[in-house]
Amino acid sequence: MRQAATPESPPRVPAIRAEGLVKTFPGVEAVCGLDLLVHPGEIFGLLGPNGAGKSTTIAMLCALTRPTAGGLWVAGHDVRTRPAAVRRSIGVVFQKTTLDDKLTVEENLRIHAVLYGVPRRRARERVTAMLALTDLADRRRSLVGTLSGGMKRRLEIARGLLHEPRVLFLDEPTVGLDPHSRAEVWHHVHRMRRESDATVLLTTHHLAEADHCDRLAILDHGRVVALGSPEELRARIGRDSVRVRTEAPERDALTLADGLGVRPTVVDGQVVVQAEDGAAMLPRIVTALEGAVTSVTVSRPSLDDVFLHYTGRSVADQGTAATEPLVTGDDS
């Protein structure tokens, strides 16, 4: 499929196209040869640890930083030669809030509308529509400083969509939010997607969130190491694991190996059996061990396993907690 790079044929134009994208800072190669194709209308995730090149990629996509080499097009516009056109077609929610706390919800939106040249009447309609979309209509006249973290993030999404961008960037959209607010943000992202045709590109190092994406690219050291839907990525590495806690794991592992023809391992005092269908395997294991089982868990491969598979490291090992607390702990 040939991709047109001109704005004249919108339906065929990919939301984002990167070819051999490189960004070097003095002494550091932040992005090295990134290739990406994001289709219109999809929720696309860039998953990777800190320093994988996610934020640098977002900065280049916003035409805030110039690529060192390679090509990058957003909604068909080249970020090097048409930065203004690129910026008109995107909405951005940065990792760190960019709202003005001293203005009201409505004032923040109104000033955004003026900055983006949205005609006054249209701006009024859009403000009302976006506040309704993000359930903030009743906070219209509140000072932003009085909103909760979750509301602020929703307001930023409302603002990012105000000028009807083709692509919405969400850079770590739920960092720093409690689980409830986080769920709400996702609720609104999905709702927004149903109600408009905007493409969403988000970055995260939070594996639970990756499941909200239609497709994912796993980034490591500035390049894509895996690409696909969350399901595809899981399927690619794998199988379910059945973890059995028993009195004598070593002996029981041998029993299972003899009786069922599987190859169990013993991890942390538990017998672990890999199987295509863990749930179906479960009764056979319990029967084979004749009631010596104290507890059993069946787990599907997590994206953490996927990440581990492709990068050789666990996402949890990345030491992200130092700069961004509250991001670990609930990717069940």
Next chain:
Amino acid sequence: MINASPREVGTRLAGEARAVGAVWQREMITFGRERLRLVISLLQPLLILVSLGIGLGAVVPDGETGIGYVTFLFPGVLVMAIQAPAFAAGASILWDREFGFLREMLVAPVRRESLLLGKVLAGTATATCHGAVLLVFAGAAEVPYDPVLLASFVAVLALAAFAMTSLGALLAVSLPNPQTFQAVTGLLLGPLVFLSGAFFPLSGLPSWLDALTALNPLTYAVDAARHVLAARLLGEAPAGLFEGLEVWGSRVPVSVELAVLTGFAVLCLVVAARRFSRPDQ
């Protein structure tokens, strides 16, 4: 950019004008909401007017003009009052960066020059307001409430505010964070005010300070404001305290002083805009 038709240029200019307007609007909303700050910032100039004007005024002889020191001081205090708010407008660029709002502006489809211009124009307006409210107290300094005189004061103040806000913007885009900005402007404020002739005639200073006073934009603002006052009170033959500014031995006309202020402001603004709009890396 390339091959833009006149119509495109027009659309683009309208867009940039709107961007200037957006920034202006935001600053004005905030200014309107922080009236308490305006009141508090009046206290220092008033304190100086009262303590120096009355205290020092008692020992400074009126001379043959019969006009007191407090009247001499008044234009100086007006100019002094715009200093802090003008620099605060510059600092707000750095605070916007600190609190994130700057990114919201930078990622908008407008030129960075427009954003900076909006900031400087809004800062000029608010700083002018800070000086202009002091005109309420003109009577206390035996300055007549003459509309023409008051309007002339406001005009001089606006130019001085433009110059100082532009300087503040230039410092802001050259310095890394608000803390450094505060340190630098803290260092600058004293010399700028004391070597401007706001409190005493510069003719009393040793000649080796001439270069500093001549380079100080506030010198011209203070002298222009004072000249306006002297012309109203004494006619065309100012004397005594109101003798007027001499730079390297020659009298400087008000028109030149206003031109110097404008030139200084535009120079700072252009350099600041160039620095501000340099792309990252």
